[in-house]
Amino acid sequence: xxxxxxxxxxxANGHQFFLPHxxxxxxVFGYHDHQLKIFLVRYHGHEAWSLPGGFIKRDETLxxxxxxxxxxxxxxxxxxxxxxxxxxDSPTRLNRIETQQIHNKIYAKVNVAIGxxxxxxxxxxxxxxxxxxxxxxxxxxxxxxxxxxxxCDIDKxxxxxxxxxxxxxxALLTLRSQIYQLPIGYNLLPAKFTLPEIHALxxxxxxxxxxxxxxxxxxxxxGLVRQLDEQRKIGAHxxxxxxxxxxQNYHKAxxxxxxxxx
Amino acid sequence: xxxxxxxxxxxANGHQFFLPHxxxxxxVFGYHDHQLKIFLVRYHGHEAWSLPGGFIKRDETLxxxxxxxxxxxxxxxxxxxxxxxxxxDSPTRLNRIETQQIHNKIYAKVNVAIGxxxxxxxxxxxxxxxxxxxxxxxxxxxxxxxxxxxxCDIDKxxxxxxxxxxxxxxALLTLRSQIYQLPIGYNLLPAKFTLPEIHALxxxxxxxxxxxxxxxxxxxxxGLVRQLDEQRKIGAHxxxxxxxxxxQNYHKAxxxxxxxxx
Numbered sequence: 372x373x374x375x376x377x378x379x380x381x382x383a384n385g386h387q388f389f390l391p392h393x394x395x396x397x398x399v400f401g402y403h404d405h406q407l408k409i410f411l412v413r414y415h416g417h418e419a420w421s422l423p424g425g426f427i428k429r430d431e432t433l434x435x436x437x438x439x440x441x442x443x444x445x446x447x448x449x450x451x452x453x454x455x456x457x458x459x460d461s462p463t464r465l466n467r468i469e470t471q472q473i474h475n476k477i478y479a480k481v482n483v484a485i486g487x488x489x490x491x492x493x494x495x496x497x498x499x500x501x502x503x504x505x506x507x508x509x510x511x512x513x514x515x516x517x518x519x520x521x522x523c524d525i526d527k528x529x530x531x532x533x534x535x536x537x538x539x540x541x542a543l544l545t546l547r548s549q550i551y552q553l554p555i556g557y558n559l560l561p562a563k564f565t566l567p568e569i570h571a572l573x574x575x576x577x578x579x580x581x582x583x584x585x586x587x588x589x590x591x592x593x594g595l596v597r598q599l600d601e602q603r604k605i606g607a608h609x610x611x612x613x614x615x616x617x618x619q620n621y622h623k624a625x626x627x628x629x630x631x632x633x
Numbered sequence: 634x635x636x637x638x639x640x641x642x643x644x645a646n647g648h649q650f651f652l653p654h655x656x657x658x659x660x661v662f663g664y665h666d667h668q669l670k671i672f673l674v675r676y677h678g679h680e681a682w683s684l685p686g687g688f689i690k691r692d693e694t695l696x697x698x699x700x701x702x703x704x705x706x707x708x709x710x711x712x713x714x715x716x717x718x719x720x721x722d723s724p725t726r727l728n729r730i731e732t733q734q735i736h737n738k739i740y741a742k743v744n745v746a747i748g749x750x751x752x753x754x755x756x757x758x759x760x761x762x763x764x765x766x767x768x769x770x771x772x773x774x775x776x777x778x779x780x781x782x783x784x785c786d787i788d789k790x791x792x793x794x795x796x797x798x799x800x801x802x803x804a805l806l807t808l809r810s811q812i813y814q815l816p817i818g819y820n821l822l823p824a825k826f827t828l829p830e831i832h833a834l835x836x837x838x839x840x841x842x843x844x845x846x847x848x849x850x851x852x853x854x855x856g857l858v859r860q861l862d863e864q865r866k867i868g869a870h871x872x873x874x875x876x877x878x879x880x881q882n883y884h885k886a887x888x889x890x891x892x893x894x895x
Binding site for chain 1 (some may be wrong): 814
């Protein structure tokens with residue numbers, strides 16, 4: 372929704388084209404400077420932030436909806452995107468007045484009043500998807516109602532609307548349970564990385580510390596990464612070697628699901 | 634819905650009390666005679682079978698809805714029940730005419746016609762939950778519209794309505810990815826079991842064969858199970874010892890997520 376007119380049309384007639392009671396919210400993970408980060412947006416009229424999200428078209432598959440919503444809200448396409456949980460337990464999701472007030476403030480920007488009987492005030496369950504993106508190659512042009520956007524460190528998440536804290540927490544627990552089964556490390560790291568970078572990524576996702584030497588030894592013994600003939604200069608006397616994944620060994624390890632470290 | 638009247642009332646007025654466009658389907662797993670099984674029901678008017686399922690009340694949390702639906706359809710309560718995926722991609726879920734025809738045949742039993750504009754003909758996404766039950770202690774009294782019900786071996790699933798085959802397949806893949814992280818073995822096995830029983834269960838869930846001696850050795854080395862001073866007589870000269878889980882060691886192993894076998 373690029374223009375004020377499109378946004379106002381959506382509020383007025385969206386229920387004809389979109390399913391009520393169901394939305395999609397996207398937890399977009401990136402990794403930079405040894406920090407796991409999440410992409411957040413701030414809508415007009417609110418100090419609290421939100422996950423990028425939207426509604427499902429009546430004639431569109433759920434997977435198509437998730438990809439379209441992520442692309443519309445963030446211009447992100449062609450990334451690792453996966454459904455992880457549907458949220459319908461939080462009191463905020465059962466409270467129509469709260470839902471109405473939140474939307475009313477957002478749509479004030481395009482002079483649309485969202486009343487108690489408006490379709491956007493209905494109780495809405497949200498289907499959570501997480502996306503893994505390469506922080507370094509991402510260019511984002513967000514849509515009309517978004518006043519501000521940016522990356523937020525996972526351990527310093529700002530105040531959020533609705534139950535978005537719970538959605539992020541569940542997404543993180545999902546990454547944690549899947550990191551030895553799905554190519555999560557591969558999709559969060561740049562193509563070439565240092566050993567301290569991959570070590571810090573696994574620690575950030577798993578929320579614990581691993582002995583540096585044991586972790587590296589296991590990575591190299593299993594042949595998951597290989598050293599490149601290339602170094603990165605990060606200080607006067609510090610130029611660590613760069614590594615890349617050995618995709619054959621990496622996928623074999625994911626299939627077996629064996630932890631790299633405890 | 635125990636009576637014909639209650640069932641007819643639900644068809645007529647259900648949209649006032651339940652959310653449209655959203656249902657819950659339950660994949661109930663049991664384990665007996667070295668076979669992983671799923672509980673299926675057959676509704677009036679259909680030769681194809683279904684997963685037990687239902688709709689979410691407008692003022693009820695999603696978790697409460699899942700527990701209530703499982704209890705209403707099967708009398709199963711107090712079991713391991715967990716959401717695993719929401720289904721909205723299958724062409725059958727986008728086809729209103731197919732949805733209408735399926736419901737029309739079911740509700741013919743209570744003389745209710747489901748037309749094209751009936752709320753039960755709407756496109757409906759389904760939230761999948763899986764339940765793990767002790768096959769041996771289960772007593773089931775299913776509700777009014779169900780003509781037949783029973784357990785079906787996982788490798789001999791009967792023809793099913795809607796996308797229920799896909800739901801079962803995804804549930805099984807979920808068990809497979811979670812068996813080393815969640816108490817899946819514990820919830821499927823009886824309190825006392827033989828080593829061949831636990832071995833066959835892990836093979837059935839993971840869909841591969843494990844060397845018998847290595848598997849047992851790992852179980853015992855990790856202290857996951859302990860031998861009881863009790864044997865089961867299964868033949869003239871065969872009385873294998875019974876075992877039980879050592880819950881402390883079992884939960885510690887689940888926390889680490891390490892596979893028992895490859």
